[in-house]
Amino acid sequence: MRDFHCQCGARVFFHNSRCLNCGLSLGFDPQRLQMRSLRVEGAWRVDDSDGKRFRYCRNQRDYGACNWLLPEGEHKPYCISCRLNRTVPDLSGAENIGRWIKLEEAKRHLLYSLLSLGLALTPANNRGVNLAFAFLEDARTNPDMAESFIATGHKSGLITINLAEADDLYRERVREELGEHYRTILGHFRHEIGHYYYEILVADSQWRESFETLFGDPQTDYGEALNRYYALSPSADWHKAYISNYAQAHPLEDWAETWAHYLHIVDTLETATTFGLISRDAEPGDMDAILSEWLELSVGLNALNRSMGLADAYPFVITPAVRDKLNLVHRVIRNLTS
Known part of the structure; x- marks a missing residue:
């Protein structure tokens, strides 16, 4: 992650939406991968360094959940990160909103890394596999849910993250139970996106033979392997x-x-x-x-x-x-x- 600064010179961070030093609004520009210092001009936020005008993602307006920007001329309500959401949890309660915001922050960090590396979020050769996210809850965080367990995972471009992973106590307990050295929300996103890029970059490509040499046969029965x-x-x-x-x-x-x-x-x-x-x-x-x-x-x-x-x-x-x-x-x- 880069070291970002407000136009006043103060250091700011990737998830900030306001500079605590000068009070200017802040927003992340995913096209240039930079934080912008913004003044209010009617319904717009203006960066005086180049005169460009922006709007915040709707999830910032509604929930304070996203600091990514949409440029003037972009008529979609959500930023390129939030547009990838297929399902979000029930946001009628403050606890769920707080957990969801944690997931969104980790997701945006992931997308920043991918964009920094020059990776397309949905490459042209994706063979119909489109990246999307589903943030779901089960009875562990909501006793009213019928599902007792929803697994974090990936299938055909859809990355599912269980809302329980945003609960620090739950996540640490599972980490201890499974004997894992490392278990974080960002780690989950980075792992699952690896499955996505395998499908579109490796599975039917020139890299398949090298993959099998180093990693093994991807056609090995998955269910049996995990049970074993x-x-x-x-x-x-x-x-x-x-x-x-x-x-x-x-x-x-x-x-x-x-x-x-x-x-x-x-x-x-x-x-x-x-x-x-x-x-x-x-x-x-x-x-x-x-x-x-x-x-x-x-x-x-x-x-x-x-x-x-x-x-x-x-x-x-x-x-x-x-x-x-x-x-x-x-x-x-x-x-x-x-």
Whole structure:
């Protein structure tokens, strides 16, 4: 994530809608991937740096839930992020609104990363697989719901996120029960988008053979694989070939976990660079260079967390096998954007 500033010079952050220093409205321009400082001019918000006029997304007006902007001439009520929503939860109560806003913030962070990498949200060669999101609740957060359990997942472009994942206590309890090192809302989005891009970038492409060499046969029965994963104790040496315990469940889960870690790495390196924590002359073109930088930064991050009495920020090991998998993700993306 970049380091953003208001026109007054104060540092502002990606989700801000107002500068606390000067009081100007703020909004994110997804076309230029920049925060804009805005003054009110009737129904418009105007950026005096270039005179351009914008409207806030309707979800900002109705719920204070989105700071993304629509340019003058765009007549749709919702921004490019909120237009991807197929289903949102019942927003009649403040608790649900608060949980939904957490999901929306993580989703916009994900989309920022994808756009920064030059990835189209719905590529022209999508074969009818269109990206969309459904934020659903079940009886765990709403006893009036008939469904007792709705799984977070992906199917044919539709990413479903259970509203319960926005409940910090629930999410931490599940993380402990499943023995996961890392479980965050943003992590869920990054994982599920990996499934989406597999379908449209890899499944029927030149990368399919490389995928099978590194990850395995994607046609392996998915249900049986997951049943076997949850029924058996994890292999003691899973870390030699996988970035996470869950990655060994199925080749497609391995890809999605690896894709998520690629986004973790490049986004955190961008943040560290823009905040002056590391120096980079240019964006590295190969994965070895990226991982060399990441090793230094992640060790430092873990040391800082330990100094604060916290768990490691990145408790994962990147082995040669994992490095090769990350490199394939990198090559797929670079092939599209170079």
